[in-house]
Amino acid sequence: MKGNAIPEFRNKEWRCDLAFLVDITDHLSALNVRLQGKDQLINEMFSLIKGLQIKLRLWESQIRNQNPAHFPTLKNHDTSNLQYHKYGDKLAVLQEEFSERFGDLKKHSQAIEVFPSPFSVDVTAAIPEDMQMEIIELQCYDEQERSLMIAQYASFIRSMY
DSSP, X not given: OTTOOOGGGGOHHHHHHHHHXXXXXXXXXXXXXXXXXXXXXXXXXXXXXXXXXXXXXXXXXXXXXXXXXXXXXXXXXXXXXXXXHHHHHHHHHHXXXXXXXXXXXXXXXXXXXXXXXXXXSOTTTTOOHHHHHHHHHHHHSOXXXXXXXHHXXXXXXXXXX
C-alpha cells in the first residue's frame, strides 16, 4: 500500500466527514477521561453527562446553522457547499443515544443531587425514604459540627465507590 494514492483523500465531502468524526471523537474522549477521574461522586459524573447533553443540543443547533465553531478540525476544511444537515442529523441521533443510555440517571436526578448539598435539600421532595432521617439529622447540626460532618460525609460517600 505504501506509495499508493488513497482516492478518498481527494474527495472533499469524505474529508469533511472524517474531520467531523475526529471532532466528535475528541469531544467524547474528553468526557470519557473526565468520567474516569479519581474520587468522583455520582453527582459530579451526572453533571458531566448533563453538560455533554446540553453541548450536543448547542452543537446541533450551530451545525444546522452552518456554524462549525466547536468542530475545529471540520472548521479548518473547505466547507463551502457542505451538507451541514447530515451532521445535525448525526448529532440528533447521538443526543437520543445519550438520553436512552442515561435515562435511569435522569429518573434519579433529585436523589443524586442530594450528594453535593445535603444541607439544603428538601427532604420531602423525592428523597429516598432510607435517606430521609439521616439527612434531617445532618441538617440540624450547628455550624461547627456541620463542618466536621461535611468532611466525614464526603469521606463516607467516597469510600462507597
